[in-house]
């Protein structure tokens with residue numbers, strides 16, 4: 001099941017099948033899809049934190065729920081809407097990787113904007129261990145986040161990628177001690193939740209889009225994005241706050 005709570009503007013989505021290390025099955029994925037739609041709609045939600053209950057973030061696809069006659073062309077049917085919804089969400093998304101994030105569990109974390117991890121947690125592409133290819137977005141996100149050479153190496157060998165390696169590779173923004181990990185991850189997300197939400201959304205879109213653009217196109221898109229950001233209340237508030245020498249009170253508008 002998925003647990004959904006809200007803490008000061010942060011929608012916390014907790015994968016909660018701890019006895020199966022939060023392995024992913026269709027019901028959980030449908031719950032996640034619905035919760036992401038709601039988070040997108042609700043104005044009071046300013047950031048999303050995705051985490052796991054117990055000692056894992058997620059061990060990936062529930063391997064016990066794979067029928068012998070599975071149609072592998074359809075295996076991603078439950079994943080695609082979730083990955084697309086995470087990527088499309090116009091609010092900061094953070095994966096709080098509290099324990100192992102393997103296979104499609106790692107893919108979920110990759111589809112978030114940012115990741116923080118606990119000391120003792122690890123990522124593992126895992127697909128190769130069951131003779132499969134990276135899916136649920138991993139083949140898209142991983143090389144873009146850490147580079148093609150590292151992505152290939154990790155996907156071939158499926159090592160345990162711990163905090164030090166993840167930080168060095170830029171895969172995570174921060175590593176927090178296991179004790180108090182959730183509170184630290186929540187504080188990280190709350191900070192983003194107090195930010196200029198529209199500017200974040202426009203930034204995310206521009207950075208991803210301009211990976212594929214030429215310079216002239218990227219510059220034109222930046223100008224368009226700046227026109228949209230410049231029209232927000234948060235931009236006006238940011239300017240006022242600077243001139244009045246006080247912290248800004250962004251409202252996400």
Ligand code: T3D
Nearest residue numbers: 020021023059060061062063064075100102103104126127
């Ligand atoms: O078919 C498709 O849908 C294609 C898509 C595939 C996407 C994928 O995600 S492929 C990759 C799937 N994930 C894995 O291969 C990881 C499998 N799990 C592990 O390698 C290990 O469990 C871990 C390294 C993650 C953790 O090891 P450890 O020793 O800390 O725990 P454990 O004892 O192995 O696991 C605890 C329980 O969770 C255990 O059940 P039990 O014996 O207590 O009844 C174990 O079977 C269960 N569990 C762990 N991972 C999964 C799982 N049950 C179902 N599915 C799992 N993925």
